[in-house]
Amino acid sequence: MNTQHQSHVDIDALYQGDQSKLYSGLMAEHHGADINSEGSKKQVKRIIKVTIFLTIITALEVVLGLWGHHVGVPRAVTSALFLIMTLLKAAYIVKVFMHLGDETRNMIVTILIPLTLFIWFIIAFLADGGFWLHMNHSSGIHYMLP
Amino acid sequence: MSTTTAPLPASVSAPKVWGGGRSPFNVSYGKMMMWFFLLSDAFTFGALLISYGTTRFFSSVWPEANAVFYASPFFGDKNLPLVFVSLMTFILILSSVTMVLAVHAGHYNDKRGVVKWLLWTIIGGIAFLSCQAWEWTHLHAEGGWWGSFTDLSMPASAIQHFFGNYPGHVLTATNHAAAMQATHDFFNYFFTITGFHGCHVASGVCFNTMILINTVNGTYERRGHYEMVEKIGLYWHFVDLVWVFVFTCFYLL
Structure with a gap:
């Protein structure tokens, strides 16, 4: 199919057959690119970055949970920090892993x-x-x- | 409304966002409905966690997470607070990563990649469920279950270890009834919420297995896209997301 001259008729045909083809993956975004392409590798790098970030936050939470309890950091302080870190983790999961940031x-x-x-x-x-x-x-x- | 402007030929004008023919949100019906389902599920989990919080707020005493969740498999009664649940959390995060890599491979029609990463995701899900089974068994052996700890003739010393042995945490005759009620409530909420989450993980493993079979059979290859992997991926990430909040509410706060 020649994408440069795609008319309404083509779009309608695709829509009625399987609308997911319009919006999902290869056809919608990557235009036949390979998994080993530049764009693909960039995205994988981003995923790995977020993974490291989530791991570090989880480790920090555990350290704060154990150490804060041991030293006697006020409950209000640790609770506020836990909630901030939780929301941060949630935001990254929704934005990058669930691709809501790309919608x-x-x-x-x-x-x-x-x-x-x-x-x-x-x-x-x-x-x-x-x-x-x-x-x-x-x-x-x-x-x-x- | 202007009546003088002649309509442009359809083949010339760029399709209007709300003009029909295309989704203004640039997503298919199925994917949007998955998002709306997850939104409703978020409120179900939210309601459970908020009622847990409410109960905790009106209790003058409450079990101490570091004292309840201290054990790890293979370490007997050694005091290792938070260690095991951190491992569980890490396993679920990793399985979320392998899922997003499966979705990514699907975006590029890379069938082998999808199969490989889905397999790892399923293994991660099963590992998480096994950890949860161990933890439930352990807490059940400690006397915790739905409807446990209702007998007020039970001495305070029998539940003292759930509150830790710190100054200010010692149960007395005055707070004995409240402590018994709090322990009872704590275990009811713990088993209900982690159980409901565990059901989501278990069904997620089933869905992942189904799309793995379809991928291997070439169903999505013939269809020309791997959107089903994206939709199940959304569900799986949501399950991970819920665990992030369960982890905070039960083990950290």
Whole structure:
């Protein structure tokens, strides 16, 4: 197929047959490139870089978990650091491993906006838990085992 | 709306993004639905982890991760906090890497590469599940299970080791009931959440095996693209992503 003169008719034919051909891999992005091509090797390098990055963060988390506990670093400090490192790891997995960083802007926004619900979700429920503890302490009522 | 502009011939104009014929998101239906499924699954896992957090917030005492997860296979009762679970986390990260390499090979229609990396991914998934089976067995032997630790006549000394032997962590008559409740809640959440995650890993191994068979049979080669590997890859990375949060919530915080 001559890609330079691809008309709407060709695109429609492809779309109705198997739309994935339009958007997936070889036809969509790499135009028949080889696995050993320059572009391919660059991408593999990027994957290995992210792997090393994720490994280092995980190692740091474990070290902080053990050492921080040993030395007695305040819980709030270690917890904040753990959450930052977790979100960093999550961002890299979604962006590079799940290729969300390579999608169109509309697609990225469509996936990320619903996740903002978590902001309310976490604040509301942890506040509820904290309030419950406060009530138990101040009223002297303790919840019972079944 | 302007009525004076004559429409350009279809063959001349570049296709409009929202003009039909092409996906404005530049993804196929199947891939987008996989993303939306994962979004819904993220809320399921999120709900589980947040309810775990809520329970933890209203408990005045809570088991200490370093004291609960201290054991490793082949090391008996040696105190090695976090070591084994770090290994599990590393295995899952590596299997995620091999999966992304399989997807990458698929992008270039490299059948041999896809087969090789899918095999490694399946091995990683099975290794992770084996580690989890060991950990569950170990915690079960320590008395933890769904619905365990409800007997208030059990002395505080029997659950003290879950809270560690640090100053300020000593259970007394006043916090004994709360500690028993917290241990009970902790194990319920632990087995539910890691169990639900383990089910995802197990089904991911099944999906990977299915696409491996299809790849070997040349199904995707004939189809002209390896998009199925991409879609299953998304699922597999998501499972890894969830573990990142489970690891933080249960073992670190």
